Amino acid sequence: MEKILDVKDLQINFDTFAGQVKAIRNVSFHLNKGETLAIVGESGSGKSVTVRSIMGLLANNAHVDNGSIDFKGKDLLKASPRELESIRGNDISMIFQDPMTSLDPTMPIGKQVAEPLLIHGSMSKKKAMARAEEVLELVGITNAKNRMKDYPHQFSGGQRQRIVIAISIVNYPEVLIADEPTTALDVTIQAQIIDLMKELQNKIETSIIFITHDLGVVAGIADRVAVMYAGKIIEYGSVDEIFYNPQHPYTWGLLNSMPTLDTSSDRLYAIPGTPPNLLNPPAGDAFAPRNPYAMEIDYEQMPPFYKVTDTHYAATWLLDPNAPKVEPPAAIKKRQEEYHQLVAEGKIQSSVKGGAKDGE
Amino acid sequence: MGKYILKRIGYMILTLFIIATATFFLMKLMPGSPYANQAKMSAEQIKIMNQQYGLDKPVFQQYLIYLVGLLHGDFGTSFQFNNQPVSYLISSRIGPSMQIGVQAIILGTVLGILLGAIAAIRKNSWVDTVATFFAILGRSIPNFVFAVLLQFFLAFKLKIFPIALWDGFSSSILPTIALAMAPLATTARFMRTEMVDVLNSDYIELARAKGNTPWQTVAKHALRNSLIPVITIIGPMAVDLMVGSMVVENIFSIPGIGDQFVKSITTNDYPTIMGLTLLYSFMLIVVILVVDILYGFIDPRIRLSGNEGSN
Numbered sequence: 256m257e258k259i260l261d262v263k264d265l266q267i268n269f270d271t272f273a274g275q276v277k278a279i280r281n282v283s284f285h286l287n288k289g290e291t292l293a294i295v296g297e298s299g300s301g302k303s304v305t306v307r308s309i310m311g312l313l314a315n316n317a318h319v320d321n322g323s324i325d326f327k328g329k330d331l332l333k334a335s336p337r338e339l340e341s342i343r344g345n346d347i348s349m350i351f352q353d354p355m356t357s358l359d360p361t362m363p364i365g366k367q368v369a370e371p372l373l374i375h376g377s378m379s380k381k382k383a384m385a386r387a388e389e390v391l392e393l394v395g396i397t398n399a400k401n402r403m404k405d406y407p408h409q410f411s412g413g414q415r416q417r418i419v420i421a422i423s424i425v426n427y428p429e430v431l432i433a434d435e436p437t438t439a440l441d442v443t444i445q446a447q448i449i450d451l452m453k454e455l456q457n458k459i460e461t462s463i464i465f466i467t468h469d470l471g472v473v474a475g476i477a478d479r480v481a482v483m484y485a486g487k488i489i490e491y492g493s494v495d496e497i498f499y500n501p502q503h504p505y506t507w508g509l510l511n512s513m514p515t516l517d518t519s520s521d522r523l524y525a526i527p528g529t530p531p532n533l534l535n536p537p538a539g540d541a542f543a544p545r546n547p548y549a550m551e552i553d554y555e556q557m558p559p560f561y562k563v564t565d566t567h568y569a570a571t572w573l574l575d576p577n578a579p580k581v582e583p584p585a586a587i588k589k590r591q592e593e594y595h596q597l598v599a600e601g602k603i604q605s606s607v608k609g610g611a612k613d614g615e
Numbered sequence: 616m617g618k619y620i621l622k623r624i625g626y627m628i629l630t631l632f633i634i635a636t637a638t639f640f641l642m643k644l645m646p647g648s649p650y651a652n653q654a655k656m657s658a659e660q661i662k663i664m665n666q667q668y669g670l671d672k673p674v675f676q677q678y679l680i681y682l683v684g685l686l687h688g689d690f691g692t693s694f695q696f697n698n699q700p701v702s703y704l705i706s707s708r709i710g711p712s713m714q715i716g717v718q719a720i721i722l723g724t725v726l727g728i729l730l731g732a733i734a735a736i737r738k739n740s741w742v743d744t745v746a747t748f749f750a751i752l753g754r755s756i757p758n759f760v761f762a763v764l765l766q767f768f769l770a771f772k773l774k775i776f777p778i779a780l781w782d783g784f785s786s787s788i789l790p791t792i793a794l795a796m797a798p799l800a801t802t803a804r805f806m807r808t809e810m811v812d813v814l815n816s817d818y819i820e821l822a823r824a825k826g827n828t829p830w831q832t833v834a835k836h837a838l839r840n841s842l843i844p845v846i847t848i849i850g851p852m853a854v855d856l857m858v859g860s861m862v863v864e865n866i867f868s869i870p871g872i873g874d875q876f877v878k879s880i881t882t883n884d885y886p887t888i889m890g891l892t893l894l895y896s897f898m899l900i901v902v903i904l905v906v907d908i909l910y911g912f913i914d915p916r917i918r919l920s921g922n923e924g925s926n
Binding site for chain 1: 818
């Protein structure tokens with residue numbers, strides 16, 4: 256499998272009046288060609304900051320203090336602003352969260368979709384507009400020909416997100432970063448947008464980083480999943496591994512707080528407590544204070560990544576050979592049993608799933 | 616669009632009629648008479664004068680006579696300024712006022728927009744601080760102080776410009792600068808605030824994500840969106856300036872109408888007050904119409920249509 260994007264030891268800090276916020280603490284992950292990697296985590300866990308650093312679009316008070324982002328042999332963190340500009344919207348593009356505010360209200364949509372073509376290519380304006388029309392048609396704007404001159408306010412939220420997607424794919428980017436693209440949409444539209452993205456991924460053969468806090472969405476689109484908490488990735492693996500055989504107590508909590516069809520009690524589960532203040536990140540596992548399974552060492556020392564399978568790693572002391580065996584919550588246990596059964600029946604190939612696409 | 620403008624012109628005429636009516640009756644409520652030396656005049660003389668100017672008739676009848684005159688384009692005759700027709704008084708003096716006003720509004724808004732935009736782009740840098748400083752200065756110091764300062768340094772000391780003389784473009788430069796300070800400062804402040812907001816918006820981030828350079832982003836996306844609220848304030852500012860600032864006109868000896876307006880009020884020169892009030896109102900209404908049409912060009916969300924409420 257070919258890595259198209261390789262992020263290593265990323266550290267990003269924000270200068271604020273209160274002090275330095277350590278937003279991203281040694282994050283490493285990679286994106287394989289053609290796959291969809293979902294980064295999940297609650298608000299403030301550092302998902303958006305991580306991908307914005309790939310785009311070179313961090314806020315002014317943010318600075319990258321360590322790490323590398325390798326894209327096609329080039330470290331994006333060392334690239335000049337000009338080099339980044341030539342990559343943005345061309346090789347790597349981004350879909351933003353809120354379609355209601357992501358489009359320029361005073362520019363016709365045709366022109367907005369054609370803009371990346373005109374910035375990066377030597378395409379004539381006429382050709383670019385024709386191309387924009389094609390792409391708008393592709394993302395499902397009906398009657399695109401007659402709507403090129405319309406303005407964003409003449410479209411619904413779902414249509415606007417389709418237009419934002421059209422802008423992001425018009426240059427056939429190799430990497431598409433979707434920052435919670437469905438969060439601002441209602442559920443039926445969400446499903447349509449997810450389907451559209453899957454369809455487009457096949458058509459234009461791009462690799463996607465999909466950021467979300469909605470696990471339901473992850474199940475629908477991702478090949479692999481990375482779970483972030485307090486500026487760190489705490490567990491990653493194939494989508495089946497994360498959903499059926501999670502190892503980190505935080506992942507357990509996340510999955511437990513997602514209602515399923517068999518959720519019987521009328522109270523939804525919520526992880527107790529709040530995430531730590533990243534002005535002074537804890538020395539040990541940041542999740543420890545909210546973790547009912549926390550051991551002493553969790554407060555003192557950061558857990559390393561333990562290998563579960565070739566594709567599945569989790570940073571929790573529970574996986575240490577010396578750790579006592581703990582029973583995960585009942586619902587998680589049920590998932591794990593289901594998983595082992597499926598593996599036994601050969602319905603899931605435990606460790607290769609993550610690379611399934613690449614194997615083809 | 617055409618239908619919309621026609622409708623607006625209809626409203627304009629109605630508005631002018633209401634203003635004419637209100638001004639006429641309010642004016643009649645003012646104390647005093649048009650005759651400065653009334654004390655020395657006999658009752659007989661006053662009666663003759665009143666008869667001559669039609670002031671002996673009932674107020675309502677005077678009003679009707681005035682309206683009929685207006686419909687024929689007759690603004691009446693000034694009581695004070697050598698019995699000249701008001702229309703001639705205005706037309707002979709509006710030129711300089713308009714020229715300086717238009718020059719000042721163009722200079723002020725263009726520079727203000729640039730200054731505000733640069734301050735916003737370089738937010739919290741020294742450029743921003745300097746721009747803010749000048750904006751506060753321009754806002755808080757009255758234009759006649761600038762006028763005197765400019766006159767003293769550039770005209771009197773350095774002799775680059777004429778001191779107080781109305782003769783061609785070079786003599787309009789200093790009053791234009793003096794008058795432009797306030798609109799410059801106001802526009803710059805508005806522009807900066809708006810632009811800072813716009814630069815923080817999602818579509819600017821998307822524009823950056825498309826690969827635009829920072830300056831391309833500003834030129835293509837930020838500028839136009841920041842202009843929308845700025846245009847609102849340009850309207851009233853423009854009228855203010857076009858009808859002239861009396862003091863600045865005085866300082867530079869400009870034969871404009873600002874001066875005349877004040878004189879006409881203090882001397883109860885009814886026809887001149889009426890004429891000038893109608894002129895000011897007319898200009899304000901026209902500018903507001905122009906601003907409303909401009910809105911549509913800049914912001915498609917409020918593009919005008921003939922049907923009210925459809926947009």
